[in-house]
Amino acid sequence: MSTQKTVNGSPVNGNLQAKDFASDQEVRWCPGCGDYTILKQVQTLMPKLGVDPEQIVFIAGIGCSSRFPYYMNTFGIHGIHGRAPAIATGLKITRPELSVWVVTGDGDALSIGGNHIIHLLRKNLDINVLLFNNEIYGLTKGQYSPTSPQGHVTKTSPDGSVDNPFNPLSLAMGANGSFLARAMDRDPKHLQSMLERAAGHTGTSFLEIYQNCIVFNDGAFSPYTDKSVRDETSLYLEDGQPLLFGKDDAFGLRLDGFRPEIVDLNSGKWSRDDLWIHDERDRNKAWLLSSLFDDNTSKGKLPRPFGVFLAEERPTYEQMIQDQISASIEKHGKGKLEDLLTGEDTWTVK
Amino acid sequence: MSTQKTVNGSPVNGNLQAKDFASDQEVRWCPGCGDYTILKQVQTLMPKLGVDPEQIVFIAGIGCSSRFPYYMNTFGIHGIHGRAPAIATGLKITRPELSVWVVTGDGDALSIGGNHIIHLLRKNLDINVLLFNNEIYGLTKGQYSPTSPQGHVTKTSPDGSVDNPFNPLSLAMGANGSFLARAMDRDPKHLQSMLERAAGHTGTSFLEIYQNCIVFNDGAFSPYTDKSVRDETSLYLEDGQPLLFGKDDAFGLRLDGFRPEIVDLNSGKWSRDDLWIHDERDRNKAWLLSSLFDDNTSKGKLPRPFGVFLAEERPTYEQMIQDQISASIEKHGKGKLEDLLTGEDTWTVK
Amino acid sequence: MSIVEKQKKEVTIRFAGDSGDGIQLTGSQFTSTTALSGNDLSTFPDYPAEIRAPAGTVAGVSGFQIHFGSKAIYTPGDMCDVLVVMNAAALKANLKFLKPGGIIIANTDGFGKKDLSLAKYAPNESPIQDAKASGYIVIEIDVTKMTRESLKDTGLPVKAIDRSKNMFVLGVLYWLFSRPLDSTIQFLKRKFAKKPQIAEANIKALNDGFTYAIATELFSERYTVDAAPIDPGKYRNITGNDAIVLGIAAVAKNSGLPVFLGSYPITPASEILQGLSSLKHYGVTTFQAEDEIAAITSAIGASFGGSLGITSSSGPGVALKSEAIGLATMLELPLVILNVQRAGPSTGLPTKTEQSDLLQAFYGRAGEAPVAVLSASSPADCFEVTYEACRIAVEHMIPVMLLTDGYIANGAEPWKLPDIPEIKPIDPGYEKARENGQDGAPFLPYKRDENLVRPWAIPGTKGVAHRIGGLEKDHETGNISYDPDNHQMMTEMREKKRDLIADFIPGQQMDEGNESGKLLVVGWGSTYGSIKSAVSDARDEGHDVSFIHLRYLNPFPKNLGSILQGFDKVLVPEINRGQLSKILKEKYLIPVEGFNRVKGIPLSVSELKDKITELCTT
């Protein structure tokens, strides 16, 4: 019935549904690719935005992940490799009222596109960045990326990559990002809530999504997704709540000075009151959280946090520009072309 | 007399002096430019490296600062805008024994060159980066840069820049830099010691140098350089020492949880033992230090630290590559061209 | 002894001094007065390299040249009749520009021991004597002394007084060329409205310089240059970069089409970004991007949103934009790329001029990526060409490359103000919304009109949501298509669409001479002035030479081929190694003679004239 409600694929106002946001294009990812879940969750989110599809724009670079815009029944640009943040910046500055989304991959955003991402983050335009991190170059068939772990054997690193990987959230912190969060394809419910939070934040939302590339990097995130281990390895952040993890929240994190340490809540030695309480507005704690980045394949290691690390309100770039425009109109009035062309010093020839 | 000791401008072994490292080119910066002091300090440092001038290479991008290589009697490349780190990477990987220096500006390194800088930092090649930060584009005559304070009025920001500036050291931390330090042109002695530390570090040394552009951004750093105020506004870091500043070290910084706070040591309320003790190896404290970044024009604000924020030993990129090369020769022996061309599957036509 | 009054048809004066001597201001004041006196004129500032070199050194010399006359003037002039030098370095740097037997007005105070050594004259050299010896007329004035003398009662500190030296010299020149002082006096009153004492001092210095020239009978001759035949109207002086700024503002204001400039500073294009950044109230938004790639891609994003995206740079920056220009050709969105060329390759000579990015403009992209290419011929011409570039970009949904260069970007000339109602607004013609129910047919973003132009459907418009990208697209739906024939078709379409622009531009006009004859000179861009002068000089000498100057380079005007056919010889003067020559040869298979110089400076009129006469007489 939603088809009746739509004209040329663009639904009219009224209660839209996820499927109204699916384009007519056949989705072309490998069977089992994590991108499918993310697509589904984003389409599920769309109606909650409460804006018409034509007010929404998805902008991507190049990569498997970057094919995303083709599958959304909104406006979209499949740009060039790494430049989506810059394309989005030009659009958002000139059309601040639009809901602008950037979909990018670990190579697109952090390798060739690194400069644009960090500049977007510091400028803080109200754009939602979804970084599909599969720790590999998927589209080009399996070379290591800036997030591939050191020693990772790929087509271009037969002896193991010597690159020390980026920690995307730490990099984003260093670039002064105002909203930083992490989710994963294998936990759609949590992903959905993170997408909502990202959409809700005014300013650049940076959401890193662990995404499994089943063909070229299968299981990269199994330490956090495998039922058998994930309780011990992943920690879900809740604003104002203590940092708990493990089966039945048996463990917690406390801070001894600056050193986060794992405590066993059943040991009787520690209670929840001793734990590190999460505060989304604390940049310094957010830094500590982002640096919980050890490899988690071995036991007893610090867990990997998921959730909102930092959510800080700060004026958006486009708003400040709009204010300057109004101010300048205030001051000079709407410019008169004649005055401008004439300038200060003229003479007349008879 | 050193002229007798030199042939074609290249001194022979033996005790070299600063002037042996000055090229025959006339230095072409504006009179009073901070670049002069930095040049002098670098030339003063050179003999201490104990390597012959022909083992040293200075690589720069484009900018006033980037003219630097022309004035050094070593090998040098005046490259293209923003790309010095990448040029240096190719050189250092193939010639690990050379002493490689990158000289860059706030625009060169953090605007167009942002991607190369962050990738250099994470890869940790043993390259010394000197970032001349004058918070302006000097060579192009005064447009705002990524480090210009918000609201800064320049040729391209007549109503004040709306850009939230980068904090270079925080960005470098986010990019996982292994050596981070700050100095200023107006304190040559301290600058000299920072240059020595940078040269001494194995891995990418990132030294931010506050440099006064007397023509287009004069006084940008006067809060830290003016005799009248600098005691209150700048804090010199010493490894293992408490964080002290103010006239006669009257003040100190202590940490209340994650919040750095200024304490008056003469109040009798606090003693040095209560203070934050600097530890160059503590990444998390280094982050806190880098975020001491408020504007210091008004009193009672936290001081701006100078010195070594972080010094962390970690394998260098070129070393790991060399190891892989040796390992592969170990494993396969030096490759035989015949075997390679023949491959696995051949046939013979008679 | 009595002073001889002489009439002159044209005069070139070069002012030179230390960056601190206020040379540019002196020059611009002489320019306004000259304009008001009805002369035609052309000026060029000759700044020192990018940054301030030490005072008193040759590297620190700043120059300003003005060429004016009672006849039409097209260039600032190769060589000057009068050279004003405030110090030794200025003489050292500029004597080569003075005509044999020309006049030097020298501030003797700038020729002390220290000045000579700073200027790298040998200790035993005395340049002023040497100049006299080599037949120049040298007028020596101790400007410092005289100015201090003139202002000693103002009570101003010496430092302030010395700042009026340039006005004293200007007074002398006003006398020498029989000019009124009032316009400069008015200017000084305006400029120092808040500092009347300074205004007074400068005005006094100006007057005293004038009277000093009379009293001391400095000169044996005095000159008058009559008004030139200039078509009536209101004029202002303008540089090329400023004219571009105004052209863009005109598009925004006149068409109600929002304009977005994404740019990254670079010499000699920075003034465009700088100028537009203070025109927010004219509907222009500027964005100083992190690099050239962000600059152009942000402009593409803005164009997708319904603004006219523009990006400005110079050669090296445009090279970085190559990939993104390719994207724009695929997206088929309006985009204007301004390339203020400079001497290359690579960093080259950033402050010097060249025309060597023409082939980059034509071919500097991967794949078959056709764009339109236009060029401006003079500072004032930049206004109209910029407007044209924007019109073509919007009406044909295509990237347009506009080429100017450092010479016209910084050079200035009188510009007759356009009649605003005459300027035709540009219609973005956005695709209309498709309301519920009405017209069930799906929106086809790549369905073209008769000129092969696709619709501009912008976000926020109901019923036209669509996705575009750099992959080859189906010729109607715009969806990804790997179909071989579709790729062939789309490749031809993009090319044909660009070529069809020829139907919407004026035919090529002759600038000089007949439609056919012995020699045709073909020019483009900033060489207009030099070629025009050389050709008209040659024609005055009776040579059969015609001249066309191309504004539209790709596509060419439809009638270009037939014009070329009409001549025995074709000469193409360029400040490059023959780039337009290559294109003309390839397109029309005709032999072409090149006149090519790459010295970072405008073509020499006399050299070029010799070449023309040579070709006409062989």
Next chain:
Amino acid sequence: MSIVEKQKKEVTIRFAGDSGDGIQLTGSQFTSTTALSGNDLSTFPDYPAEIRAPAGTVAGVSGFQIHFGSKAIYTPGDMCDVLVVMNAAALKANLKFLKPGGIIIANTDGFGKKDLSLAKYAPNESPIQDAKASGYIVIEIDVTKMTRESLKDTGLPVKAIDRSKNMFVLGVLYWLFSRPLDSTIQFLKRKFAKKPQIAEANIKALNDGFTYAIATELFSERYTVDAAPIDPGKYRNITGNDAIVLGIAAVAKNSGLPVFLGSYPITPASEILQGLSSLKHYGVTTFQAEDEIAAITSAIGASFGGSLGITSSSGPGVALKSEAIGLATMLELPLVILNVQRAGPSTGLPTKTEQSDLLQAFYGRAGEAPVAVLSASSPADCFEVTYEACRIAVEHMIPVMLLTDGYIANGAEPWKLPDIPEIKPIDPGYEKARENGQDGAPFLPYKRDENLVRPWAIPGTKGVAHRIGGLEKDHETGNISYDPDNHQMMTEMREKKRDLIADFIPGQQMDEGNESGKLLVVGWGSTYGSIKSAVSDARDEGHDVSFIHLRYLNPFPKNLGSILQGFDKVLVPEINRGQLSKILKEKYLIPVEGFNRVKGIPLSVSELKDKITELCTT
């Protein structure tokens, strides 16, 4: 009924199936066996788009075509004689490549309801019947059933058994073309050395396929293709990208010249970076850079250090390198830029082939930035051309652009192994150290030799420390120079130096026909095979047509002009809109007929032949 034995001069077979069906392996095995049987051959893999599409869909079909014969073979063939399809999608995607009346070998098990719908056949369609109806010979085999039957006693799980389906089919084809099984059997033993059970199973399937063909008298005809006249020697099969890898390794190993590859992955060039990354023990260092700009600038840094810097990419990536290539022309360091072209503009059709980056290679930079341009004509040719590109870069201290494309990058052909001692080492000729006292003259980094080549003075060498950069340099000292005449001179020098390379390359040879005549076909790059076939076919029909194929594009061989003069007509076939045509017209002012297709696929031999005969007969 008895089987007719037929002799064939040439045959084209196309294998097609789902990505999972092991099509590429089947094809390469058939290729090895064919090569061993002494046929000449050419192959081309036809992968699905970049990433794995759902099984059973048309998008997921993988193909492999082999063209072999008893005569010289130059292309994988336009159309095939035999089409092997493992499922319905494979038929849907490939029927268009089958010659009228051709043979279809179909795995009936792949034509179930589900397969048909996945392949988007209408429910009522039965493609096999339709194929028969339209005159194709269809051989139906339930490969799955037969393979399971054949391996039921192996005790292997069905999943494993099904993986041998391709071997069963290969067996059938070996019988059809009277081929021995042993080479494939040896291969299987090698491949599954560690899993003898699997090896056995595959071998059994192969044998049973062979006998099945006899037993069931599937075919009424059986074919033999005799050995072709191939010059004796040791051969291997090789793709273009692999040949480039070997060429670079040869430079490093043979010249003792360290090689550095700075690259960023991109289709279809990635295999070069991938291949070289495991040749560390050959003196090749690879660096996967953060982007294309870092890739090329790191290579420039390596060249400054005395390595040969190389960078590899495809069109869009090369566009990003434009500015840095300009720097390299200024620094005058050796640099090789490998451009494996793909269909553009922008992202275009990344997996499809095109030759449309030629003009970018010539002109895609700011300013006058001359580089040398070479191209490879076939997969095997890539080895020698790569070596040549490296030689020229080093001996002439200049950036060299080498153009190949997706077609030869992925296509394979037999390659006669070179005689290694015959390969001339490349001498870096580094500037010698200048010891204390000896030779007081200062080192002049830009003082050129008789070929205008400057010295390569690398860090660590005493007495030759120097600074270079992108600003214009003094013609000897290399210091910054703003002197107008020096800029003119240096600009000419850089151009002349590139042009002088013509003295160090072989003259152009005729590939077919006489030095003069009615029609000359001029080709470059990957179109060699198609043109060669078309021309020789036309010549067999007695047409007066000659053929030259250019390896050296800039500079051209010195004798090219005179060759062109010798013909009435010139035809230039290209997979672009006429880029070489443009260059020949401009350079030689001769009319040129273009044969241009941009469909992402190789030129059609038959179409081209028709064009040739048309030109020869009018």
